[in-house]
Amino acid sequence: MRAGGQHPWELSLSEQQQRDFERDGFVGPLPGFLSIDEVDALRRELDDVVSNRRSHPLYGRFSVRDWHLVSPLAMRLFTHPAIVRRLQQLAGEDLLLWRSKIFHRALGDGEMGWHQEWGWFNGEELGNDRPGLIPSSVGGDWWNLTVWVALEDLTPDNGPLRFIRGSQKTRFPIQRVPLVDSAFFRDPFLGDPDVATLVERARDNRLVLDVDTSRMFDGIDAHLLSRDALKTYVRNWLSSLQAAITLPFDAPAESVVTLTMKKGDFVIFTERTMHALLPNDTASTRIAIHCQVTTSDTLVYPGRLRGDFTDGSNLDISRHRCVLLSGRKLNRANACLHEEAGTLLAGLAPRAHGLLGERLLDRAEAPGLHCWENRLDARTVPFLGDSKMRGSVHIPGVTYVEMALAAAEAVLGRRPVSVEDVEYHHALVLQEDGARRLQLSLQREGEGAAVRVHSRPAEGAGAWQLHASLRLRPDALALPEPGSDAVRAGRRSAV
The missing domain is CATH 3.10.129.110 (Polyketide synthase dehydratase)
Incomplete structure (x- = not known):
């Protein structure tokens, strides 16, 4: 037993933590449960994905999305009882894991400004309007939760996560701007790629995350341009695309929280809570991963029902599948890996003796x-x-x-x-x-x-x-x- 009588394997939120979530819109950091070796192995795996711009087996192009559908270790992370049981306390028994995303912050990656997602996940940050989620009823409450896991120690200097307490109760106004001015834009010239590499990445949709750049150089011989002219051309092309940013606002200093975390620790929040990332001012790459979980009565990717398999991040989601984390699959239109909760987890981590569980x-x-x-x-x-x-x-x-x-x-x-x-x-x-x-x-x-x-x-x-x-x-x-x-x-x- 730990000091204070806490059991060494506490997998639930206390009543105070549940109240904190309702008040603040987030709860954490919560203690990790993977071994250090497993955290490091997952970090190496995801670093390879981003550093080498690996093509996602389900999407046929580079993406930082949904690698839990490829990586058994990432799947095991998000289906672990330490996460699932806490989510059940906040959102009920019937839960779907429907999305995950890698956060890779290298030296030179600047601040990701304040933003919130009200719950539709329609890609408005990229100028799109293709809803990812349609809840069974639209009331005043959220219908999606995020679990954000640090895969290395987070310090004030390497791009930690920030929140504004209580901001989930207010929808902040947004404004359309050129893509290059959005909070999610990452300069494609970071790392100083040569012309051949840049053109290849553009044609393979690996140049700018979630943006179709396959026709960027149609009719243009990029090799004839000077480097400065090439940068100008690429920036102007990307500036023609629209994105959304949150308009400036004032927040009381005492409501702004910067989370430092140990590797493996995690935080749960609703995407309606204003959140941001500070810049990475260290020489090391900082990696994290998060997943999105909704109630199973929510319709995931409603465009599929009318034959539209492109989502708000410009991915072909025809092969995407949800994972039923617990309870029942209430919306039968959702495409899931398995129809019963725990089936996939049981295959990855077989249960031991029947009494032990x-x-x-x-x-x-x-x-x-x-x-x-x-x-x-x-x-x-x-x-x-x-x-x-x-x-x-x-x-x-x-x-x-x-x-x-x-x-x-x-x-x-x-x-x-x-x-x-x-x-x-x-x-x-x-x-x-x-x-x-x-x-x-x-x-x-x-x-x-x-x-x-x-x-x-x-x-x-x-x-x-x-x-x-x-x-x-x-x-x-x-x-x-x-x-x-x-x-x-x-x-x-x-x-």
């Missing part, structure tokens, strides 16, 4: 700590029905031992162990109309381990309660296999 990713700041989590009710495992007393299900003590043995095999390998120092602290009782969120933590101790089992109500943010603790030690005498008839027999007879 899902193994959570190890955390770098807690070496040797391994955790599992499961939602437990009378229907979860059939044998629990045999332990009913006056309508309630009492979990037998031997169940904790079996869970500990299964966890030990996953972490320590299949070897003989002895069970020592078993203590039962509080009975775990399941009421007929209630469910519990069960967590088992295994902390390595040399060749052995200490195991603790906690639970709390499945809904809400109730306190964690310790049910059992024990130690496992290497032993020449093997115990029964987890799930064996001997263990099952003992489990049924225990009171």
